[in-house]
Amino acid sequence: MVVSALRKSPVVIGNSAATAAPAVSVRNIDVTFGAGDAAVTALAGVSVDIPEGSLVTMLGPSGCGKSTLLRAIADLVPTSAGEITVLGRSPQQARQDRNFSFVFQDSTLLPWRSAIDNVRLPLEVGGTHAAHGEPANLLELVGLKGRENALPSELSGGMRQRVSIARALVTKPKILLMDEPFGALDEITRDKLNEELLRIWQETGTTVVFVTHSIPEAAFLGEHVLVLASHPGRVKEFMPINLPHPRQLKVRDTIEFVRITAHLRQLLEEC
Amino acid sequence: MANVTHQSAIIPDRSLFNILDKVADKLPAVLAVIGLIGLWQLVVWGFSVPTYMAPGPADVLNAFRENSTVLWNNFWPTLFEAALGFVFGNLVAILLAILFVHSRTAERAFYPIAVFVNTIPIIAVAPILVLILGNGYAPKIVIAALICFFPTLVNMVRGLKAVQPATLELMRVLSASGSEVFWKVRIQSSLPFLFAALKIASTTCVIGAIVAEWIGSNYGLGALIIEATYNFRSPLLYATVFTAALLAVSLFTIVSVVEKRVIHWKAQGVH
Ligand SMILES: Nc1ncnc2c1ncn2[C@@H]1O[C@H](COP(=O)(O)OP(=O)(O)O)[C@@H](O)[C@H]1O
Numbered sequence: 096m097v098v099s100a101l102r103k104s105p106v107v108i109g110n111s112a113a114t115a116a117p118a119v120s121v122r123n124i125d126v127t128f129g130a131g132d133a134a135v136t137a138l139a140g141v142s143v144d145i146p147e148g149s150l151v152t153m154l155g156p157s158g159c160g161k162s163t164l165l166r167a168i169a170d171l172v173p174t175s176a177g178e179i180t181v182l183g184r185s186p187q188q189a190r191q192d193r194n195f196s197f198v199f200q201d202s203t204l205l206p207w208r209s210a211i212d213n214v215r216l217p218l219e220v221g222g223t224h225a226a227h228g229e230p231a232n233l234l235e236l237v238g239l240k241g242r243e244n245a246l247p248s249e250l251s252g253g254m255r256q257r258v259s260i261a262r263a264l265v266t267k268p269k270i271l272l273m274d275e276p277f278g279a280l281d282e283i284t285r286d287k288l289n290e291e292l293l294r295i296w297q298e299t300g301t302t303v304v305f306v307t308h309s310i311p312e313a314a315f316l317g318e319h320v321l322v323l324a325s326h327p328g329r330v331k332e333f334m335p336i337n338l339p340h341p342r343q344l345k346v347r348d349t350i351e352f353v354r355i356t357a358h359l360r361q362l363l364e365e366c
Numbered sequence: 367m368a369n370v371t372h373q374s375a376i377i378p379d380r381s382l383f384n385i386l387d388k389v390a391d392k393l394p395a396v397l398a399v400i401g402l403i404g405l406w407q408l409v410v411w412g413f414s415v416p417t418y419m420a421p422g423p424a425d426v427l428n429a430f431r432e433n434s435t436v437l438w439n440n441f442w443p444t445l446f447e448a449a450l451g452f453v454f455g456n457l458v459a460i461l462l463a464i465l466f467v468h469s470r471t472a473e474r475a476f477y478p479i480a481v482f483v484n485t486i487p488i489i490a491v492a493p494i495l496v497l498i499l500g501n502g503y504a505p506k507i508v509i510a511a512l513i514c515f516f517p518t519l520v521n522m523v524r525g526l527k528a529v530q531p532a533t534l535e536l537m538r539v540l541s542a543s544g545s546e547v548f549w550k551v552r553i554q555s556s557l558p559f560l561f562a563a564l565k566i567a568s569t570t571c572v573i574g575a576i577v578a579e580w581i582g583s584n585y586g587l588g589a590l591i592i593e594a595t596y597n598f599r600s601p602l603l604y605a606t607v608f609t610a611a612l613l614a615v616s617l618f619t620i621v622s623v624v625e626k627r628v629i630h631w632k633a634q635g636v637h
């Protein structure tokens with residue numbers, strides 16, 4: 096099993112501090128689904144460090160194990176070998192301490208709750224939580240001021256995903272895990288939300304791990320891109336993206352950006 | 367813009383138009399009913415159908431006037447039986463559905479029995495229950511309850527399980543307890559399924575009560591139907607049947623109104 100060496104960015108950009116302990120540390124993990132002949136090895140020997148405060152995008156072909164890795168970090172999938180620590184704790188402990196939030200591809204809003212009541216949901220379950228954001232302010236942060244009482248069915252796909260991001264932020268998580276959150280949206284909405292995610296990331300200082308299968312999205316958002324190869328899922332490269340922050344959409348028209356995406360495309364072809 | 371303000375100045379009362387809209391909405395149905403009643407009267411006149419065989423609408427209307435006390439006195443027992451049967455049948459179904467989603471063992475033990483009970487025609491069980499429970503209200507209530515029970519059980523189980531896997535994962539990330547998942551997610555998502563079943567039950571419970579009254583009773587609309595038939599009092603028979611239909615429609619309307627109050631969101635996948 097080839098595990099590529101971790102490449103740490105020598106240049107500090109964006110929110111990351113090179114000296115801080117990693118927010119998420121994945122050490123040589125395997126994830127296997129099923130048993131016996133039907134067993135599927137989704138991840139084999141994966142190691143990666145997510146620096147605190149950074150925005151790491153995870154890129155790879157469909158079925159290579161991106162969701163599985165994110166779910167393992169979120170304590171939604173058990174690992175068969177290796178170790179994951181989240182802020183120095185086990186994923187389970189980190190989940191119970193509300194250290195991270197998860198944003199799904201489908202917004203998973205409760206259809207009977209208004210936007211603001213959906214944002215409140217995390218505060219109503221899983222015990223009492225001292226530190227939390229103000230739901231109304233969070234809806235404003237994601238650009239939904241005035242739509243607090245709208246039901247999910249009255250909102251567009253993009254707006255629903257904004258609500259689910261506000262809901263993820265309400266617990267003031269140190270880490271935001273996002274599994275193709277904009278995958279089901281049209282390109283124009285996706286571009287807009289990409290820019291807004293960068294703004295929110297810089298305003299909140301949260302560590303973000305963002306799964307995508309779009310090369311431009313991975314390059315535009317990420318301070319690092321974690322490229323995964325499939326069968327079995329393994330780390331292909333942990334590539335720093337040396338584009339200055341704050342980034343705007345037009346950075347995608349620069350030669351520098353095209354070079355990065357060309358490199359990523361080549362890596363994916365080798366997968 | 368100016369045009370719009372101008373118009374709203376001319377139209378002082380929007381609610382009047384809403385009412386007219388609603389009337390226009392119902393107009394085809396009202397006209398169809400009036401047409402059918404007219405046709406019925408014409409057929410009865412045209413072919414000189416004897417009254418005992420098939421009374422015309424005028425005869426039936428007359429029967430309503432002449433027998434209003436009798437109809438009224440027999441209406442109440444049937445309403446009482448149907449309503450209590452509705453309450454008990456649905457209550458047991460809901461509680462059993464909740465038990466089923468909490469315990470696979472309970473579901474596997476009792477679901478086949480419930481299916482079996484459902485396959486016995488109600489008309490066949492009715493005499494047995496009358497033999498066991500006597501001639502009072504009890505067998506009628508039990509039969510009305512029995513007829514409500516199964517559709518509600520099936521729908522409620524389906525509704526409680528109709529939660530997206532991603533929503534359950536969200537609740538897990540939030541470290542929600544089992545009872546929080548039940549009250550905040552499962553119960554809510556089951557409501558559209560429950561009301562679909564309650565609407566069916568609101569009319570079948572009347573059928574149950576009437577069928578039970580046929581077997582052995584001196585009161586109720588069912589007993590009146592039997593008596594009117596044996597005495598060739600056809601106009602009274604028709605009037606009784608219409609009264610029973612009116613009872614069922616009223617119960618259906620009550621359930622629909624409650625549904626609109628309780629569920630103000632659009633549910634998907636409910637039939
Ligand atoms: N719950 C599961 N049970 C069995 N196999 C699974 C499960 N989840 C994922 N897999 C398998 O693991 C592999 C990686 O899946 P996934 O992480 O969803 O890929 P990606 O998100 O990169 O598209 C796939 O081959 C998939 O079939």
Ligand SMILES: [Mg+2]
Nearest residue numbers: 161162163275
């Ligand atoms: Mg995936």
